Structure formats: C-alpha cells, structure tokens
Amino acid sequence: MDYRPQYHFSPPTGWLNDPNGLIWQDGEYHMFYQWHPSTEFDGAGMCWHHAVSTDLVHWKHLEVALAPDGLGAIWSGSAVADVANTSGLFEGAGGLAAVFTHHAPSHAERQSIAYSTDRGRTWRKYAGNPVLGDDTCRDFRDPKVFWHGSTQRWVMVVGVEHQLFHSPNLKDWTPLGKTGFTSECPDLFPVMVEGENQVLWVLSLGGRQVVVGDFDGRVFVPQTGPIEVDGGMDFYASQSWENIPGGRRVWVGWLNNWKYARQVPEFGARGFMTIPRELSLRRVAGKGLVLVQRPVPALEALRRDAWTIDVRGLQSGQPLAAGEALEIEATMRPGAGDCCGVKVAAAGGEETLVGYDAAAGCAFVDRERSGLAVTAGRFWVPMAVRGETVDVRVFVDRCSVEAFFNDGEAVISCQIYPTKSGGAVEWFSGNGKSAVREMRVHRLAAIHAQQRNNGAD
Ligand code: FRU
Numbered sequence: 436m437d438y439r440p441q442y443h444f445s446p447p448t449g450w451l452n453d454p455n456g457l458i459w460q461d462g463e464y465h466m467f468y469q470w471h472p473s474t475e476f477d478g479a480g481m482c483w484h485h486a487v488s489t490d491l492v493h494w495k496h497l498e499v500a501l502a503p504d505g506l507g508a509i510w511s512g513s514a515v516a517d518v519a520n521t522s523g524l525f526e527g528a529g530g531l532a533a534v535f536t537h538h539a540p541s542h543a544e545r546q547s548i549a550y551s552t553d554r555g556r557t558w559r560k561y562a563g564n565p566v567l568g569d570d571t572c573r574d575f576r577d578p579k580v581f582w583h584g585s586t587q588r589w590v591m592v593v594g595v596e597h598q599l600f601h602s603p604n605l606k607d608w609t610p611l612g613k614t615g616f617t618s619e620c621p622d623l624f625p626v627m628v629e630g631e632n633q634v635l636w637v638l639s640l641g642g643r644q645v646v647v648g649d650f651d652g653r654v655f656v657p658q659t660g661p662i663e664v665d666g667g668m669d670f671y672a673s674q675s676w677e678n679i680p681g682g683r684r685v686w687v688g689w690l691n692n693w694k695y696a697r698q699v700p701e702f703g704a705r706g707f708m709t710i711p712r713e714l715s716l717r718r719v720a721g722k723g724l725v726l727v728q729r730p731v732p733a734l735e736a737l738r739r740d741a742w743t744i745d746v747r748g749l750q751s752g753q754p755l756a757a758g759e760a761l762e763i764e765a766t767m768r769p770g771a772g773d774c775c776g777v778k779v780a781a782a783g784g785e786e787t788l789v790g791y792d793a794a795a796g797c798a799f800v801d802r803e804r805s806g807l808a809v810t811a812g813r814f815w816v817p818m819a820v821r822g823e824t825v826d827v828r829v830f831v832d833r834c835s836v837e838a839f840f841n842d843g844e845a846v847i848s849c850q851i852y853p854t855k856s857g858g859a860v861e862w863f864s865g866n867g868k869s870a871v872r873e874m875r876v877h878r879l880a881a882i883h884a885q886q887r888n889n890g891a892d
Contacts, residue, residue: 545567
C-alpha cells in the first residue's frame with residue numbers, strides 16, 4: 436500500500452514531527468517543521484524544514500531553513516514578524532525572526548534566535564546565541580513567542596514546565612513566572628467566544644488539552660481546568676499561526692504519537708500534519724467552554740466528485756462510495772441504545788468506525804480492525820446529541836481519519852493503516868434503530884503530484 440497522504444501536508448522525503456514557526460506574512464502562510472533527512476528521528480540532527488502556502492492547503496516545499504550548529508540541533512519553536520525592528524537585527528524595515536531551542540545532550544536546553552530579510556527563504560543565526568538558558572533546567576524547550584499589543588512587548592511561553600518571559604527586543608528576556616501547567620510545545624493565544632463579544636486566552640498544553648483563561652501580558656489566570664481537544668491519540672505538538680489577518684486563529688498538529696511514531700510505515704517519508712483547523716470557543720450546555728475546531732474552508736476547494744446518498748431505507752453494510760481520499764458529511768439520528776455511524780476504509784474484513792454511541796453518550800472512532808495492529812484502539816468523547824441528531828464530517832486520507840462532530844465540538848484524529856485497497860464507505864446501525872437524515876461523500880483531490888519522490892511537488 437502507498438500510504439502517502441493525498442491532501443495532508445507531508446514532506447517529500449525524510450522524517451517530520453512538530454510544526455514550527457507558523458506565521459502569516461504578506462499573503463503567505465509559513466510552515467516550518469521538525470525534520471531529518473532520513474526517515475528515522477535523530478534528535479542530534481533535527482532541522483527546521485520550510486514550506487509556504489497561500490491557502491493553508493496547497494504547499495510549496497522550500498529548503499531546510501535552520502540546520503544544527505555548534506550549539507546543537509534545532510528543536511521546536513516559533514516565528515514572529517519583527518516589523519518595527521525591535522531586535523535591531525534588520526536594517527531599516529523589519530523581517531521574520533525565528534525563536535527555537537538549541538538541543539545538545541551535553542547541555543541544558545537553551546533558546547536561540549535567527550532572522551530572515553527575504554520572506555523566510557534564507558536565515559542567519561544571531562551571533563549572540565543562545566539568548567535564554569537556564570542551566571538548572573534540562574527540559575527547557577519549544578518557545579512560543581508573540582507580540583503582546585497592550586504591554587508593547589514580546590511574550591514567550593516555553594516548556595516543559597511552562598515558564599513565561601517578556602522582552603523588548605527578542606534578545607533580553609525577563610521571567611514573568613509560571614503558568615502552573617506542564618507540556619512540550621505550549622502555545623498561548625486569544626480566541627473569540629461564539630455569540631459573545633468576548634475574547635479569552637487559550638493556553639495549549641501541546642495538543643492534547645487546553646486551558647481557557649485571561650492573560651494580561653504578565654500572568655495567565657485560568658477560568659477552566661484542562662479541556663480535551665482531541666479524543667484520539669494522534670494530535671500532538673500543535674501550534675497556531677501568528678498574524679493571520681482578521682484575528683482568525685488556525686492551528687495544525689502532528690498527526691502522530693511518540694508511542695508508535697517510529698514504527699508506523701513509511702511512505703517515502705514518515706510523518707504528516709493534521710488538516711488545519713480554525714478555532715473558536717463555544718459555551719455548550721452541560722459542558723461549559725469547549726474549543727471548537729473546524730476544518731479551514733479552503734479544503735472545500737479540493738472537493739471533486741460528490742455522491743449524495745439516497746438515505747431512504749439505507750441498509751447497514753451497503754457500500755455507498757469508495758476511495759482513499761474522501762470527505763463524508765452526515766447527519767444521523769441515533770436510536771435508543773444504539774451505536775451508529777459510518778464505516779470507512781472497509782475492505783476484506785478491515786474497517787474503521789466513526790460514530791455515536793447513544794447508550795454511552797459518546798462520539799467515537801474505532802480503529803481496532805483498521806489494518807496494521809500498530810495503531811489499533813478505540814476512542815470516545817462524551818458529547819450530547821443536538822435536538823435528536825449528531826452531525827459528523829469525516830476526512831479520510833489513506834492512512835488517517837479525522838472526525839469533527841457537531842460542527843467541531845468534538846474531534847477525534849487517528850492514523851489507520853489499512854492493508855487492502857478500495858476501501859468503501861458504509862452506514863451502520865448496531866440495532867437498526869438509528870437513521871441517517873442526510874449524507875454526502877466527496878472525493879478530495881491530491882495536493883501534490885501522484886508519484887511520490889518525483890521532485891514535482
Ligand atoms: C515534541 C518534541 C519537542 C521537541 C521536538 C524535537 O514532539 O519532543 O518537545 O522540541 O519534539 O523534535
């Protein structure tokens with residue numbers, strides 16, 4: 436089987452893990468990412484590789500942006516647009532600055548900076564690196580930096596024990612204290628609450644959970660406990676894009692898990708990102724604040740053939756469509772005590788189930804019989820029906836399934852490794868008491884040339 440994702444971001448070769456340096460500038464979305472030229476993770480050799488996009492869906496692969504040097508390998512971090520040249524690294528007009536972790540086994544981790552005057556195409560590391568180190572703290576990495584408008588200074592949140600710093604110039608950093616949470620790859624950003632004229636701050640704990648609260652440029656004050664953002668095991672090291680016009684907040688994660696990241700099959704490369712998701716906050720009855728994630732609208736441009744399924748008298752197990760890169764939209768009415776939903780990648784006894792368990796009150800994805808055992812498992816997210824129905828949007832892409840329930844209120848992301856081709860989409864209702872109100876299936880176009888490694892993408 437060829438597992439190279441068709442419309443998810445993946446590198447043409449090598450190993451990929453975390454997204455890094457996500458920023459919008461002058462009409463371009465930048466994605467840097469943890470990369471190594473072999474398909475194996477090699478902590479001592481990690482680089483930042485680079486790609487750009489104008490729509491967050493189609494990507495142009497560029498060169499390695501930052502490679503290891505005498506201070507160590509280049510681990511995760513972020514990018515900012517230093518438009519006012521606060522750093523003094525630029526002549527006249529500002530440019531992009533990257534803030535990343537220098538990782539060397541001989542030393543505690545330290546933060547360094549690099550700068551680019553040509554829209555991220557080439558980079559120079561600052562001669563005074565590292566700019567921030569703490570010899571008492573070995574696990575001190577993944578700086579996320581942003582401009583805080585009301586205090587007019589840069590703020591950094593850095594893992595693994597979340598520490599906050601501020602700086603006037605990206606070079607000199609003053610401690611602000613700790614958030615009280617720990618994770619790799621923290622992020623901190625403002626998000627609108629739907630239907631309220633209110634912005635709250637989201638502290639991301641590396642992709643698994645977020646905490647919602649207030650941030651005044653100095654102290655993060657939680658309003659919630661940790662909120663689960665993805666019920667699967669494969670949404671990690673997420674990062675949000677800085678500076679998207681209009682205050683939109685979009686993030687992406689590594690669709691993987693360190694537990695088996697080194698074992699999953701290669702596709703010429705190894706590792707890929709989730710689809711980008713636009714974020715908002717919603718107050719949901721019985722749950723409180725929920726981080727809502729919606730696939731970015733630009734993905735709709737990938738829709739090709741569409742099948743509108745005749746839902747009258749739909750039988751479980753009837754093949755409705757087939758393909759390896761699909762989007763399925765369904766509105767289902769779960770019957771009492773039933774488990775219902777869609778099967779995807781169903782072929783020769785293999786199947787992945789995306790559905791709703793009415794007895795448990797949970798949305799779920801079951802990859803127990805998806806194919807290769809390396810990722811086997813079943814994942815649930817508690818979620819109430821809306822009125823009588825549950826909406827689901829499922830994105831299938833060769834070796835992954837991402838399911839968005841009730842307009843992004845619950846999300847489950849999973850790798851799957853089917854061993855049979857021609858996987859079908861089917862409806863299922865365990866006890867026959869559930870119904871489908873509407874269902875559409877779209878075939879999605881590939882974002883890169885079909886043949887892998889042909890250098891065309
Ligand atoms: C998260 C992580 C980061 C680190 C990077 C190294 O997946 O462990 O903490 O900077 O990967 O590649």
